[in-house]
Amino acid sequence: MDVLGWLQRTSVDAPWLLAVIRVLLLVVPILTIVPGLIWWERRLLSWMQDRIGPNRTGTITIPDNFPLASLRGRKIRTFGLLQPIADGVKLFMKEDVTPSSIDRKIYFLAPAIALFPAFALGATLPQASTGFIPGTDILGPFHYLTPVANVDIGLLYVLAISSLGVYGVVLAGYASNNKYSLMGGLRASAQLISYELAMGVSLACVVLATASLRMSDMVVAQEQALWGFVPAVQNWFLFTPFGLVSAAIFLVCVVAETNRAPFDLPEAENELIAGYHTEYSSMKFAVFFMGEYAAMFVFSGVFAAVFLGGYNLMPFNWEYLAATFPAAAGFFKGMAAANYWLGPLGFVAKMAAGITFFIWLRATLPRLRYDQLMTLGWKVLLPLAVANFIVVGIWVICSNERVLGPVGGWVALLVAMGVLAILYMNLAATIKKGAKSMDKRTVKLSDPQAKRSIKLADPGPASEGGQA
Amino acid sequence: MTANQVVFLVLAAIAGLAAVGVVAFGNNPVRAALLLVLNFFVLGFIYFTLGAQLLGISQIMVYAGAIMVLFLFVIMMLQLHQRSPIVEGREGRGVLAWLFGLALAVVVFASVIVPLMSVSGSPIGDEYGTPQSVGRVLFTTYVLPFEIASVLLLIGIVGSILLAKRRL
Structure with a gap:
């Protein structure tokens, strides 16, 4: 409680000190967890690919002259957990090669620009409940400590900062004065612009449902009764039909925004050597690496906050359960308190789950082709997100108590989804038919010198013949 | 000098210098564009200090984020390392340019900055x-x-x- 008193006093006397503490509480965990993430990715990936992975670094064998005879020759295993540190040391020690004809200032600035959005992105994420301690009406310590800035524009901030993420990559590609790097940078810019739109619209659906852009409001909205009529369970947006669609779109867009496999075209090593960071070695490469993992981690946090109920450990309304089942009220009250005090851990666990999903995707899916990437972004995700937006709008109107109420709202939503799906299938069939008739056309090329026309037949009906 | 003024002066100085840099780096379009992005970005922060949150974040999202990416796209398609074949001759236009520039500065100063001198604090609510x-x-x-x-x-x-x- 003394801590709480100090926080209350400081929030009045020296708000800048609290701001600094909040920033540290965001950045330091990211910086410490990222090496662990790299280890986790390498180990998990190797298990998925039936390998062992880095499991040796950090194994200490106790020497034969150790005072305790029983311990001599024993090994202390750390499962390779020190591998990221060894990687870091390796990157420090490597020769730092700087190509000669580069744009020097931009070349050195690019890694820093790439790292900045990855860390700044988390500034509006509530890592723990910003409200009252359960059972009391005191604002808990997390109220003073969690989102760096609990602003009204929380989600817009995420979109704005993530849109700056492209600069590091594009500038690195440009400044390296290497054609492969430039290709990587241009691919990255095209990819990020394309997927930003679908991401924005998918998040807009959630904004429409919660009627707020503030991240903490978004988590509070997910603590309401599930679907409006199951009060024991929390209404995590992943459990709602529109939220599920939004979450899927958002997840795909996040993978594309962080340049992760299967969307790692900007750094495709077999096409572009390593894309935009070909010319970066030693620590400058490490900074790009760090930025990518930090961005992955923080985007997982955004996903957790917007779709997975934020800092809530389990999707149950413990206070409601305690009121409904007085026999087990003590247990439920205890769970409510655990839910409050262990909130940050729950949030980190959800972020880790997101990262695991990223790694799983990388192990499962092959890299997309460029046209597949563009088709997925513009022709699948964006229309789907816009359709979802319309559906959410219908749901918001219909689920109002004065119109149809929560149950009627969901019926309306399902009807709207069905109508849109049927419309889409009809439209797709029509477009497909049109495309086929286009393919059947023959193209006449005339060569003015030979004064004869060459008939080119597309691979179509055999009767046309391919003799020309 | 209050903390608000310090914040404003720092932001304004960065924005102003970046804006000058856009013109000064005329022979290196990428740097000019980068400084323009910086200018837009810092301008967003000045909007934040005025309490215009939505405007500030829109500024960053629309200008610094989206349009500038396209702008960079266009710039990179140009051949950057070739100097312009047309060299400007000195025909006294430099003097005229200075004159008109100074005149514009005076007009801006008189019509924008002088009325703003007496403004203190923001009359709008949070x-x-x-x-x-x-x-x-x-x-x-x-x-x-x-x-x-x-x-x-x-x-x-x-x-x-x-x-x-x-x-x-």
């Missing part, structure tokens, strides 16, 4: 620039201009697709 208040005004008082602007944008999008695509 709620002024929040998404809620902007949205409420946008969809009630100014709903017609808003809808006209959005239809205009839609026409722009459709038109660009029509122009860019040979086969619809």
